[in-house]
Amino acid sequence: xxxxxxxxxxxxxxxxxxxxxxxxxxxxxxxxxxxxxxxxxxxxxxxxxxxxxxxxxxxxxxxxxxxxxxxxxxxxxxxxxxxxxxxxxxxxxxxxxxxxxxxxxxxxxxxxxxxxxxxxxxxxxxx
Amino acid sequence: xxxxxxxxxxxxxxxxxxxxxxxxxxxxxxxxxxxxxxxxxxxxxxxxxxxxxxxxxxxxxxxxxxxxxxxxxxxxxxxxxxxxxxxxxxxxxxxxxxxxxxxxxxxxxxxxxxxxxxxxxxxxxxxxxxxxxxxxxxxxxxxxxxxxxxxxxxxxxxxxxxxxxxxxxxxxxxxxxxxxxxxxxxxxxxxxxxxxxxxxxxxxxxxxxxxxxxxxxxxxxxxxxxxxxxxxxxxxxxxxxxxxxxxxxxxxxxxxxxxxxxxxxxxxxxxxxxxxxxxxxxxxxxxxxxxxxxxxxxxxxxxxxxxxxxxxxxxxxxxxxxxxxxxxxxxxxxxxxxxxxxxxxxxxxxxxxxxxxxxxxxxxxxxxxxxxxxxxxxxxxxxxxxxx
Numbered sequence: 001x002x003x004x005x006x007x008x009x010x011x012x013x014x015x016x017x018x019x020x021x022x023x024x025x026x027x028x029x030x031x032x033x034x035x036x037x038x039x040x041x042x043x044x045x046x047x048x049x050x051x052x053x054x055x056x057x058x059x060x061x062x063x064x065x066x067x068x069x070x071x072x073x074x075x076x077x078x079x080x081x082x083x084x085x086x087x088x089x090x091x092x093x094x095x096x097x098x099x100x101x102x103x104x105x106x107x108x109x110x111x112x113x114x115x116x117x118x119x120x121x122x123x124x125x126x127x
Numbered sequence: 128x129x130x131x132x133x134x135x136x137x138x139x140x141x142x143x144x145x146x147x148x149x150x151x152x153x154x155x156x157x158x159x160x161x162x163x164x165x166x167x168x169x170x171x172x173x174x175x176x177x178x179x180x181x182x183x184x185x186x187x188x189x190x191x192x193x194x195x196x197x198x199x200x201x202x203x204x205x206x207x208x209x210x211x212x213x214x215x216x217x218x219x220x221x222x223x224x225x226x227x228x229x230x231x232x233x234x235x236x237x238x239x240x241x242x243x244x245x246x247x248x249x250x251x252x253x254x255x256x257x258x259x260x261x262x263x264x265x266x267x268x269x270x271x272x273x274x275x276x277x278x279x280x281x282x283x284x285x286x287x288x289x290x291x292x293x294x295x296x297x298x299x300x301x302x303x304x305x306x307x308x309x310x311x312x313x314x315x316x317x318x319x320x321x322x323x324x325x326x327x328x329x330x331x332x333x334x335x336x337x338x339x340x341x342x343x344x345x346x347x348x349x350x351x352x353x354x355x356x357x358x359x360x361x362x363x364x365x366x367x368x369x370x371x372x373x374x375x376x377x378x379x380x381x382x383x384x385x386x387x388x389x390x391x392x393x394x395x396x397x398x399x400x401x402x403x404x405x406x407x408x409x410x411x412x413x414x415x416x417x418x419x420x421x422x423x424x425x426x427x428x429x430x431x432x433x434x435x436x437x438x439x440x441x442x443x444x445x446x447x448x449x450x451x452x453x454x455x456x457x458x459x460x461x462x463x464x465x466x467x468x469x470x471x472x473x474x475x476x477x478x479x480x481x482x483x484x485x486x487x488x489x490x491x492x493x494x495x496x497x498x499x500x501x502x503x504x505x506x507x508x509x510x511x512x513x514x515x
Contacts, residue, residue, distance in 0.1 A: 006267055031389070032268055058290070058393060060282035061336040062273060065248065070273035073336070078283050078388050086389050088283070090272045101290050118271050 005035045008047045010116065018107045018119045019047040020085055031085035052107035053124060054081040061096045069113060079105055079121050093122040130375035130410030130511075134226025137362035138218075138369040138512065140169025140355030141484045146317060146472035149243040150349035157351035158187045158238035159195045165353040169365055171232060176355075178203040178230030180220045182475070184210035187238050203230040207508070210237070211425055212398070214476025215508035219374035221356035231357060237477040238351035246347050248276050264387060278344060278426060282335030284393045285428035289338060291394035291443065292431075296337060298446035299427040300328035303342050303469055305454045306424060310466025313492040317346045317472045343427040345468035352477040354484070367488045372500070373410030373511040376402040396429070398507035399436035406502070407438070412511045414438060418498040419486050420460050421479035423505035424467040433504065434460075456493065464493040476505040480512075487514045 002010055012019040021033035025042025036043050062074040075091040077099070091099055092108060105121035112118060142164025144150070144157050166173055176198045179189055183206045193201055203224050207216035217235035224230045265280055274280060288294065307323045310316035323342065331342040362368040376398070390397055407414055420439075424430040431445035439460055440448040448454075454462040465471040465482035472478060483501040485491040499514045 003267065032264060058283050058287035060279060060286050060338065061333070062279050062282070063333045063336060064341075065276065067273065067275060074273040074279075076272055076274045076279060076283060076335075078287075078393075088268050088272055088274060088388055101287070112271070120272075 006033055009033060012047060012049075013109060013117045013119050016109050016117070018050045018052050020050050020081070020083055022046050022048040029083055029085050031087060050081055050083050050107075054079045054105055054121070056091070056099065056101055056103040056105060057086060058101060059091065059099050061099075075099060077121065087119070090118075090120045091122065092120050130373040130405035130407075130412075132222055132226055132371060132374060134222075135359040136222035136225045136356055136371045137359065137365075138354050138371065138484055139357055139362050139365035140165040140167075140171065141353075141481050142166070142168055143352045143474070143478065143481055144350045146315065146348050146350040146474065146478070148347075148349065150240055151243075154186045154238040154240055154244070154351070155188070155191050155195060157240075157349070158192055158236050158353070161238065161351035161353035162192075162196055162234050162236055165234065165355045169355040171355060171357075171361075173197055174199055175232045176234050177201060178221065178224050178233030180205050180207070180217045180224075180233060180235045181237060182207050182210045182213060182217070184475075185237055185239070187236070203233070210475045211423065212506045213508050214423065214505040215374070215480065215503055215510045216376070217477070218354070218356065218371055218480065218510045219376070219508065221354075222371045222374050225356060225358045231361065233356045234353055235356060235477070236351060236353040237475050239473075239475055240349045241473055241475075242347040242349050244349070248278060248344065248347055278334050278339050280388075281426050281429060282338050283388055284432075285335075285338035285426070288394040288428060288432050292435075292446065293443060294428075294431060294446040296340065297325060297329065298449065299338070299343055299431065300325050300340075302424075302427050302430050302449045302454060303328050305449070306427075306463055306467040306470040308455070309464050309493050310470025313466050313471060315492075316466040316470055317348060318466060318470045338428055339426055343469070345425045345473040346471075348472035348474060350472065350474050350478075352474045352481050354477070354480060368515065369484050369487045370513045370515060371510055372513045373406045373412050374509070375405035375410065376508040394432070395442075396432050396436040396506055399433050399504065402504060402507060402509050403437045406509050406511055410511065412500070416500045417460065417502045417511075419464060419483070419495045419501045420462045421483050421501065421503040422462055423476050423479065424463060424469050425473070427469060429506070430462075430467075433506065437504065456495070461493075461495045464491050464495065479503050479505070480510070483512050487512060
């Protein structure tokens with residue numbers, strides 16, 4: 001669901017860029033993006049490109065229920081970016097049972113059925 | 128803010144419909160039936176009701192409800208944000224309204240067709256999500272990744288909890304076996320007469336690996352529960368009043384809606400830590416006073432996580448607390464004696480409050496002898512109830 005507060009994240013993803021919201025007031029990084037900085041209450045907020053590397057903080061292999069838009073098991077993960085923010089995402093190019101907490105990962109971009117792109121992650125160094 | 132209430136409020140009536148997989152009638156009718164039943168239990172006429180409280184997630188329109196039940200004048204009403212995690216918030220709202228004098232007889236209710244209507248656990252990606260979470264953190268940031276259901280949102284926290292605590296699926300299973308044992312002895316439970324073994328639990332299919340199997344999940348249920356709350360004067364005339372000794376937490380939104388995956392340490396339920404501080408430390412209730420606990424078990428991992436975050440055992444110790452039988456009869460904290468949401472049914476947590484009332488009246492199917500103080504919590508909201 002694209003809203004005025006998250007549009008920058010998804011439009012960057014369509015261009016193959018992973019961005020994080022940066023507050024111009026106090027320089028804090030935040031994800032998910034918000035309409036106001038919860039640290040300093042500034043509304044002067046922008047987007048900054050992330051390096052795209054991080055580690056798996058947690059994960060789950062989702063088996064059921066199933067929706068036709070996804071392949072199962074869905075490898076759902078929380079990835080802590082090196083910049084210090086966390087994303088809900090999917091892991092790709094990995095055998096589901098090989099996923100481990102602490103695994104180093106890097107961003108990739110996966111096209112969606114309806115023409116958008118979502119940032120996902122794969123093991124770092126994967127071809 | 129303190130969990131201690133300045134005024135006095137009591138639950139004087141409890142009503143519920145049957146819990147089923149297909150109620151065959153509207154949520155409004157289910158709510159109306161539960162409310163009339165609760166008022167009969169309280170010995171109060173419908174005309175005495177002047178306050179209503181439910182949840183933003185509840186499908187029943189107040190106008191239709193009031194016109195159906197025939198309540199002539201509602202002076203005060205409110206809704207607690209969302210549902211499950213806020214389930215005990217209706218008691219805080221009702222008690223506060225009574226204490227403030229803006230209403231004298233408040234009905235708190237929840238009506239749901241979670242099985243025959245919009246199933247909570249079904250995978251949907253439409254804007255009209257099954258559990259009304261579209262537009263929230265989950266709707267925006269989980270849906271694009273196929274993380275579509277409460278179980279899948281919670282699983283991301285639960286896997287981290289397993290990593291931090293060393294708890295395994297079998298440890299969750301031991302709690303489930305206890306819930307199912309209580310449910311087996313409760314004729315009104317979904318799983319009445321159907322206990323399971325740990326092997327049965329381990330044989331149930333994965334919903335979200337490595338933490339949530341089918342038997343770790345609560346039961347999608349049709350039904351309604353209603354409670355009548357009033358002040359000390361009227362409560363003195365009722366047959367079995369239950370005092371609201373402490374109530375807290377309706378405004379702790381950090382973890383709503385089971386989808387705040389951005390807290391630093393997801394192996395701790397921060398909202399339960401905050402809730403415990405309000406109920407116990409500020410509310411003047413000792414954890415050792417709790418005779419029975421009702422702890423929100425939408426999925427078994429969060430039962431163990433709450434035991435730790437509420438302070439009933441140390442970090443990583445819930446698995447041992449459960450394995451040692453402390454949730455069962457004769458344990459240090461008999462828990463969810465109706466069978467919980469896993470074994471009894473899922474009226475979004477308000478059925479746990481009903482079981483707390485039955486324990487304090489001495490009317491539970493799994494009665495804990497001499498129970499005088501019962502805790503009811505659902506992560507971010509909670510109450511302590513006392514006999515009399």
